[in-house]
Amino acid sequence: MKKQQITVVLVEPQGPLNIGSVCRAMMNFGFSQLCLVNPCTTFNNLDARKMALSALPILEKAVVVDTLAQALKNCHLAFGTTRRFGKYRQDFLSPEDFGRTLAEEPDTNQCALVMGREDHGLYTSELELCQRFVTIPTENAYGSMNLSHATALLLYQASMALGRTIPLNTGSTPPATSHELAGMYDHMTKSLCDIDFLNTQNPDHLLRTFRRIFGRAGLDRREVAIIRGLMGRIDWTESERKKHLKE
Missing domain, CATH: 1.10.8.590 (Helicase, Ruva Protein; domain 3)
Structure with a gap:
């Protein structure tokens, strides 16, 4: 699986600052495909563009669709993110498992990381369009994560599993013998x-x-x-x- 085959899908994102921050996180870890499902009307405003900084091309090239079904039309494997547990929400992947599962996918497949609304996440009907569920373990006292923070964490795990594009040691000084x-x-x-x-x-x-x-x-x-x-x-x-x- 290559990073170009992975699309980050934001379902009804409500804040331009979060959208810009997601673009920035995507560029941090080498991802470039963004799809926005029925976003807020201000998704491409000055606040979003300022937050995106050098990742502005990701925002400008983002695909905008009306429904999640449209976003996943050509997708072979979709990972839906959620914190809600129930009878029909089982077999959750941890962020590490998410990365390993992506790495096992063939290069011919298209995958999507589906992120829900800032306030309500993904609805059950939307999760039904996803084949796998991903959850980030957090404290019960405040389990909800900021959209861009959660996206960055998951993209980091994906980047580690798929192969880091930038070596950890970028300095020009060689290690001591x-x-x-x-x-x-x-x-x-x-x-x-x-x-x-x-x-x-x-x-x-x-x-x-x-x-x-x-x-x-x-x-x-x-x-x-x-x-x-x-x-x-x-x-x-x-x-x-x-x-x-x-x-």
């Missing part, structure tokens, strides 16, 4: 022992904490150089302090 990290930790050990921050008899006790912190961070070469620069400044300051003590 094991040798560079080892040199940094050796430098840290010496510098922090010199100022009595580490116990010279057992410096690894605290140094292991630094290793865990920096390990999670995934340092690149520039960051290692900055940390070593900090250690170098500590070395110089300690050296000057000791000189003054001797005077």
Whole structure:
């Protein structure tokens, strides 16, 4: 399944700001097909266009139809979103399951993510046009999500399952090598022992904490150089302090 085969369908969206925000979320995650079912008359006004920002082409190219049946006319698999549970609303997909199910669909199929009204969601008659149901687990105290927020969350899961178009690490600085990290930790050990921050008899006790912190961070070469620069400044300051003590 490719992202071009997935259409985001908004059923009777009531606010231009939400529509613009949905366009923006779509562009964030690489989706471009938008269909509006009987939208508010202001769906393409200045507020919507300002909210869409660089995703304005998605709004301008959106298909507008009168009914959900028209929107799904050429669709092979439609995912209806809902929080209402009942006898005829079973086998819900989580957002993660939604992404995995999309990824298993062949490239020849057309799929739709159907989002309901801001206040009432999708009616039962509309959900009957969908083959699968998707729900986002939320707290009972306030279970309803903003339309654009819910759409963004689901599109993120779809993007992850279908293959991210932008790598997580977009920086130009390469990651630090094991040798560079080892040199940094050796430098840290010496510098922090010199100022009595580490116990010279057992410096690894605290140094292991630094290793865990920096390990999670995934340092690149520039960051290692900055940390070593900090250690170098500590070395110089300690050296000057000791000189003054001797005077």
